[in-house]
Amino acid sequence: MKKIVFIGGKGGVGKTTCSSAFAVYCAKAGKKTLLVSTDPAHSTSDIFERTIGLEIVNIRENLDAIEIDAEFESTKYINKIKGNLKNIVSPVIVEEITRQLDAAIVSPGSHESAMFDKMTEIINEKVDEYDQIIFDTAPTGHTIRLLSLPEMLGTWIDSLMAKRRKAVKLFKMANSQDPNKLDDDPILKILMRRKNNMEKARNIMIDDQKLQFIFVLNAEKLPIEETKKAVNILKKYNIPVNELIVNRILPEDMKDDFWKNKKGLERKYLNEISEAFSNQKIIRLPLLQNDMRAQYIDEVAEYFKDIY
Template sequence: MARFTFFGGKGGVGKTTVSAAYALRCADAGHETLVVSTDPAHSISDVFDQPFGDEPEPVTGHEHLAAMEIDPEAEVEAHLMDIRREMEAQVSQVVVNEIDKQIEMAHETPGAYEAALFDRVIRVMREEADAYDRVVFDTAPTGNTLRLLSLPEFLGDWVERLIEKRETSLDLYQKAAIGKEEPRKTAENDPIIHRLRERKEKFEFAGRTLREDADFYLVLNPDELSVAETRRAVERLGEHGLSVTGLVVNKVTPAPDEDEHGRGADYLRARVERERERIAEAEETIPVPVVARIASRTGEVTGPLLDEVAAELGIDVDD
């Protein structure tokens, strides 16, 4: 049983609900559990009817359970302020003004958001996670999740190239400076290389942890679009060396009893039949087992309904 569990899937399929239900199962089994929302449209707070912030807080009414919500906007802000502080210490005021402009623009850079979010996820895995037996991540819809999880590989390579570039430029500087009375600038004492190496090490840690100590579940609904998207997600995660542990089919229509007749019952029967076909199709065409089927409820899944869903979520939570 991996310590980190990720739930992904397309928008609205029930990732947050299933993450909360799974975290609840872990906690009820006596494991100290933290559930982390990485979705900008937060709803772990809605599920538990309690506000959560950037630090883990105990979930009221549930033993062994804590929750936190990462705010990507705030992360990007903090990230860029960090860079600004660091650069200010090294350059003149004129350059600082220019940097401010660049930083303003960097807010809008595609990827800044994911990178900052990913940094925070890594910090959770490295720091906050120490106090817990299980950490459950409720992720943003599929596209973002895939990007997020493929980042260690991507960023690791990128940082590696930056290090090489910096080493080359230091080398050139060194050659040009021969004969002058200046302290030697080498890769060993260069603060930029030091920082880049730190980042590279961080991404390696993330890549290793995701490969070795994490389970990935995809949540889907029993309809054609959702099955197709899940199949693609499994393939793409596979391309990044991440294998999906199981599929959770959520919002499955309950069948009417045999002796129920009338339009409503006929409608439900036809619907149940269609959904069965979709689930069978998922089982035949996606090389990942369906580990749970959760029935559709008539209302929002919170409070006691969450306990019911947790009971239906047949994922083993023990080692």
């Protein structure tokens, strides 16, 4: 098992349930574990029946957890830039830039990239402290896009930096300052730090090969197709997918016709999954009678015993 695990899968398949149970399994196996939730619904708090929140907290022996909030992170990030602005530009310009920044908070992609910043920060700062870091991620498409974000954002940050350098140069020339002394500009500093963080996290995840994905899926047509696609995309990044979790498996002894048919269909899809993913270990999690709650979590964690 790689140190950093992203638990992925379509909306509602059971990512949060599986991440929590897997985290408990790792902690019980003696690994110092960090569970990072990116689920905006704070479902991890619901499962453990305690508030987790924006800072890392210990929730049981060997297990710490944090719930990242994308909206909070992007607002915090923008406010930091605003704070820095006040020291360097005139009030009129501050007002104009503030308006632009406020628009940026609601612009598409800004929560996503703030979330990614927070994820990279956790990876960079915590990779040595924990044996296992488990990310309960957003539905697959978003998460995979995140992996190409360092390149995309890298280019974007480079162009922002070029623009900023030009503006600072002009400003310094107009104010008889040395136009070549740019490293004291706080905006350039933020952009530089952001770029460095992203590159560092990318090195850890991809070059040092510390990242793997585990996909959760249900035994149904669409999740199988989506998982196939995702596994192929990850292959291109050399990110392994060694395990899949098939969640909500129906009991064997179905009595009435409706459920017997359902079970028959499920068997067909389970065979399809075994064939399509012959390189992956497949963990089967039964349909539980109740929603996942703290009292069942140890029981569900047992299903992960073949993982190590």
